[in-house]
Amino acid sequence: xxxxxxxxxxxxxxxxxxxxxxxTSPQGFLACGVAxxxxxxxxxxxxxxxxxxxxxxGLFTSNRVAAAPVVVDRERVASGRCRGVVVNAGxxxxxxxxxxxxxxxxxxxxxxxxxxxxxxxxxxxxxxTIGRRLPMGRIAEGIRLAKGALRRDGGDEAAHAILTTxxxxxxxxxxxxxxxxxxxxxxxxxxxxxxxxxLATMLCYITTDAAxxxxxxxxxxxxxxxxxxxxxxVDGDQSTxxxxxxxxxxxxGSAVPAAPHPDFDRFADALGAVAxxxxxxxxxxxxxxTKFVTVAVEGxxxxxxxxxxxxxxxxSPLFKTACFGADPNWGRVICAVxxxxxxxxxxxxxxxxxxxxxxxxxxxxxxxxxxxxxAVMANRAFTVLVKLNLGAGSDAVYTCDFSYDYVxxxxxYTT
Numbered sequence: 297x298x299x300x301x302x303x304x305x306x307x308x309x310x311x312x313x314x315x316x317x318x319x320t321s322p323q324g325f326l327a328c329g330v331a332x333x334x335x336x337x338x339x340x341x342x343x344x345x346x347x348x349x350x351x352x353x354g355l356f357t358s359n360r361v362a363a364a365p366v367v368v369d370r371e372r373v374a375s376g377r378c379r380g381v382v383v384n385a386g387x388x389x390x391x392x393x394x395x396x397x398x399x400x401x402x403x404x405x406x407x408x409x410x411x412x413x414x415x416x417x418x419x420x421x422x423x424x425t426i427g428r429r430l431p432m433g434r435i436a437e438g439i440r441l442a443k444g445a446l447r448r449d450g451g452d453e454a455a456h457a458i459l460t461t462x463x464x465x466x467x468x469x470x471x472x473x474x475x476x477x478x479x480x481x482x483x484x485x486x487x488x489x490x491x492x493x494x495l496a497t498m499l500c501y502i503t504t505d506a507a508x509x510x511x512x513x514x515x516x517x518x519x520x521x522x523x524x525x526x527x528x529x530v531d532g533d534q535s536t537x538x539x540x541x542x543x544x545x546x547x548x549g550s551a552v553p554a555a556p557h558p559d560f561d562r563f564a565d566a567l568g569a570v571a572x573x574x575x576x577x578x579x580x581x582x583x584x585x586t587k588f589v590t591v592a593v594e595g596x597x598x599x600x601x602x603x604x605x606x607x608x609x610x611x612s613p614l615f616k617t618a619c620f621g622a623d624p625n626w627g628r629v630i631c632a633v634x635x636x637x638x639x640x641x642x643x644x645x646x647x648x649x650x651x652x653x654x655x656x657x658x659x660x661x662x663x664x665x666x667x668x669x670x671a672v673m674a675n676r677a678f679t680v681l682v683k684l685n686l687g688a689g690s691d692a693v694y695t696c697d698f699s700y701d702y703v704x705x706x707x708x709y710t711t
Contacts, residue, residue, distance in 0.1 A: 310472070311566050314480070317469020318451030319344050321482035322505035324547035328445035329457030332438025334386035334424075334431060341438035342454035344501055345380035345411055345446060350545035352378035352419075353514040355521055357538035363390035364400040365420045366537060372404075372416055373541065376510025381419040381501060381541060382407035382439060383458050385486075389422040389430050390536040399430045406436055410443040421499050421539050423460055423486065455484035458499055462486050464581055468573040472566040474559050477550035479506040481570050487578040498525065500540045500574060506563060507546030512554050517542050520568035524575040528694045529610050542567070576694055585696035587619045590679040593633075596689030601638035603691040605682060608636030610695035619697035624669040626654040626661065629680060639686055646683040649673065657685075 320327050324347045329339040354373035356366045372378060382403060389396050400420050408418035422430065445453075455465035469482030485500035508516070521540060552563045580588045591610045596602035609615055612632040618625045629647050633640050647655040652668045654661040661669065672678050 310562075311470040311569055312472075314469040314471060314482070316452070317482050318455055318467035319482050319484050319501055319503045320448055320451035321469035322480040322503045322545075322547065324348050324505055324545045325503045325543070326446040326448055327450040327454040328442050328447060329450070329453035329455075330438055330441040330445050332384065332441070333434045334384055334438070339453065339457035340385045341435075341442060342383045342457040343380065343407065343411075343439075343442040343446060344454060344503065344543070345413075346503070346543055346545040348545050348547060349377070350379055350543045351376050351508065351510045351513055352541060352543050353510060353517045354539065354541040355517060356540070357536060359536050359538070361391065361536050363388055363422060363537040364392060364396040365389055365422050366539060367397060368400045368404060369419045369421070369539060369541070372419055375416065377417055378419055378541070378543060379413045379417040380407070380411065380543070381421060382442065383421040383423070383499060384430070384435060384438065385458055385460055386424040387422055387428050387430050388424045388426045388537050389428075390426040392427070392429050396429060399432055399435075402432065403430065403435050403439075406439045407442070410439050411446070419541060421537070423458065423499055423537055426536060451482065451484065458484070458486045460486065462581055464577075466574055466577040466581065468570050468577075470566060470570060472562060474506060474550045474552055474563055477548055479504060479548050479550050479552075479563065479566075481506075481566055483570050483574055485574045485578060498538045498540070498578065500525070500571075502540075502542040502567070502570060504542065504544045504567070505546065505548035506544050506550055506552050507548075508544050508552040508563070509554065512552060512560065513542060513544055515555065516560070516564040516567050519564050520571040523568055524571035527692065528575045528579050529607065579694045579696050582696035586676070586699055587697040588677040589619055589695050589697070590677075590692055591682075591695060592679060592690070592692040593682045593684065594690045595683045595685040595687060596691075597639040597684070597687040598689040599691055600689070601684075602689040603693070605633045605636045605638040605640070605684070606691050606693040608632040608638075609680065609682070610693040613698060616695065616698040619673060620699045622670055622673040624654070624661075624666045624673060626669065629682065630655060633682055633684075638684070640684055641686065644685040646685065648681040648683070650678050
């Protein structure tokens, strides 16, 4: 399916992608987006709710400074039973002390009371500027509005309401056959800056009408996140608020068996496909981004080395600025690989930009190859492949360029 309008297409034919799909594509889910007045002149609060009891699994930031909503949600997701989430944009509720924690608990309580679910089954998320208290009067009014706005086709509204510096809403949904019945998995996320593994400021909510045990959902989610949200970077910074939650309500009547089983693998792969689509949409909409770049490493001494090398290139400001200017300076790639901590031998390494070999075991690109390289780098999307030729390790990371606009956006973020 198209990713963030950048022409990036997932060609996997095992699933049926649902055009315009999102968190309300699975049966039994409601969502909405409303204007609580936290941000001016736009919807800034979203709610997603399962109409029936649901299980949940979640992953959260590994930043040791975690926002109050993350602390609250970690405890609640651990139960394996959650019905919904309320999300505000415009204020991260991070580094706000005990008062901020109390605000997060109160926000979840107000939402739970409004829709009539147990307080312990309502999650809460916030995104925006760090170090500011939630305007609880506006939060309460937003929740009141959200209660009346929830509907079965409200996914698109919700996806738009959670955005901060994003320029487009990020959504995906697909249908997959599990146990002889159709299961739908849908999701929405936000994120454009402060994006780096692990999780990649990211909020993501995925829903499914499959029935699945909490432990199996957790296993499938971790598998999906490792190959998607843990493989993206925009700027090398990890947020205080990163949240990834999956809700499964069983409304399809199809149950996912525990692993090992082909249907578990099929479900996990489908969940991974939705996660990968959303993760790539985040990178494609990176703050000020004009390029989507896949950095792949093959022939590393180990998979761990491959990931280290790929991340070093993907996070290199020098490489990212070269991508923005379409500057055929492939030296920034091998320099980053050499600094990564991975085993590397310059006389065995090869570097490709798409199908253009710019460095081949000590032989450097000539004028003709450099001209082809500049043409590749002028494209909206391209792949950098580093062959280390030291072993069988491989991995890939998705990144974007650094443009003038990235500096402008972040130089004026709070002003």
